[in-house]
Amino acid sequence: MKHVCKSICLLLLAVAAIACGGNGNGAASIAQVGDSAAVAKPRQADTLSFAVVGDIMMGSTYPVKKFAANDGAELFRDCDSLLRSVDLACGNLEGVLANSGKARKPLGAKGSFSFLMPTRYVNHLVKAGFDFVGVANNHAFDFSEPGVKSTMATLDSAGIAYAGNPHAHGVVKEVRGTRVGFCAFGHSRGTLLHTDAKLVHGIIDSLKREADIVVVCFHGGAEGTSARHLPDKTEYAWGENRGHLRKFAHDCIDWGADLVYGHGPHVPRAMEVYKGHFIAYSMGNFATTGMSTAAQTGYAPLAVLRVLSTTGELIDGQLYGFIQKGTSGPRTDTRGVVINDLRTLSAQDITNNELNIDEKGRLTRK
Numbered sequence: 001m002k003h004v005c006k007s008i009c010l011l012l013l014a015v016a017a018i019a020c021g022g023n024g025n026g027a028a029s030i031a032q033v034g035d036s037a038a039v040a041k042p043r044q045a046d047t048l049s050f051a052v053v054g055d056i057m058m059g060s061t062y063p064v065k066k067f068a069a070n071d072g073a074e075l076f077r078d079c080d081s082l083l084r085s086v087d088l089a090c091g092n093l094e095g096v097l098a099n100s101g102k103a104r105k106p107l108g109a110k111g112s113f114s115f116l117m118p119t120r121y122v123n124h125l126v127k128a129g130f131d132f133v134g135v136a137n138n139h140a141f142d143f144s145e146p147g148v149k150s151t152m153a154t155l156d157s158a159g160i161a162y163a164g165n166p167h168a169h170g171v172v173k174e175v176r177g178t179r180v181g182f183c184a185f186g187h188s189r190g191t192l193l194h195t196d197a198k199l200v201h202g203i204i205d206s207l208k209r210e211a212d213i214v215v216v217c218f219h220g221g222a223e224g225t226s227a228r229h230l231p232d233k234t235e236y237a238w239g240e241n242r243g244h245l246r247k248f249a250h251d252c253i254d255w256g257a258d259l260v261y262g263h264g265p266h267v268p269r270a271m272e273v274y275k276g277h278f279i280a281y282s283m284g285n286f287a288t289t290g291m292s293t294a295a296q297t298g299y300a301p302l303a304v305l306r307v308l309s310t311t312g313e314l315i316d317g318q319l320y321g322f323i324q325k326g327t328s329g330p331r332t333d334t335r336g337v338v339i340n341d342l343r344t345l346s347a348q349d350i351t352n353n354e355l356n357i358d359e360k361g362r363l364t365r366k
């Protein structure tokens with residue numbers, strides 16, 4: 001699979017029609033645009049299902065090895081069947097896939113926050129069922145351009161789509177007759193910036209010409225348990241403009257995006273339906289292997305969303321709660337605190353929210 005991207009990368013993954021909404025792992029045929037050998041276009045399905053999650057950092061070899069049990073093989077054990085049950089499972093890859101590299105940042109007093117995942121760890125993403133990962137975040141450039149290139153080559157070889165840096169503005173996957181375009185934006189060096197409205201608008205416009213549905217992934221906002229509430233203003237952290245995310249997400253929908261999911265604060269934030277389309281302002285950490293798992297930073301929600309394939313509007317969905325402890329990866333939240341947190345935040349921070357989240361995590365439109 002090649003990511004040939006000067007502007008919009010038109011990578012079509014012609015995923016063979018799967019009767020019951022499987023995500024195509026093992027059944028995908030891959031075709032470049034214009035490939036006459038592409039499979040006949042299947043009839044477009046009426047609905048598509050997505051799963052969205054937040055930050056994924058599966059362990060690091062830098063500065064010292066820090067891995068989960070069994071070389072990370074059990075990280076996604078509680079959620080992989082769920083991720084594989086949807087048409088498209090999406091997350092944020094918070095780090096670099098490379099077997100070596102020179103860190104861009106110096107080691108800090110508390111140790112480095114540079115994440116170097118061995119390339120073999122891409123197999124955990126494949127096994128879990130991920131189809132797309134955003135690479136626009138503040139750790140994608142930890143090992144400079146060689147790290148970026150290694151990450152892209154590794155994802156390419158695994159058949160996982162990605163976007164969010166100057167080499168990868170967008171990507172299109174075809175699933176059950178519906179073309180889905182993905183793009184991703186961040187706030188730091190090496191990423192496509194969500195503060196650049198002209199760039200964001202241009203990429204969404206380009207994807208709209210190639211795809212039926214456009215998904216926007218973003219990394220932004222202040223960080224930590226004091227940043228759980230979504231402000232209605234520009235956020236700053238460590239001197240960086242982290243975006244006016246409410247405006248950004250609404251602009252994306254107004255410009256033609258159909259589904260927007262965010263991450264970056266390390267805690268979950270509110271969700272809403274805006275003009276019929278789903279927005280998650282932060283899915284928090286999902287599998288961060290010992291980084292930030294205390295209190296709400298350990299909350300790892302997973303949202304399954306069913307959308308109309310013609311308009312991209314949300315039909316309904318289901319929230320699933322997971323919690324990380326140390327290097328465990330997401331483990332089923334048996335007490336329902338994650339769903340409860342998202343219900344509370346969504347009620348408090350979104351006025352006239354068109355999204356209803358019930359106590360069992362069911363998502364419906366009002």
Ligand SMILES: [Zn+2]
Nearest residue numbers: 137138139264
């Ligand atoms: Zn981050």
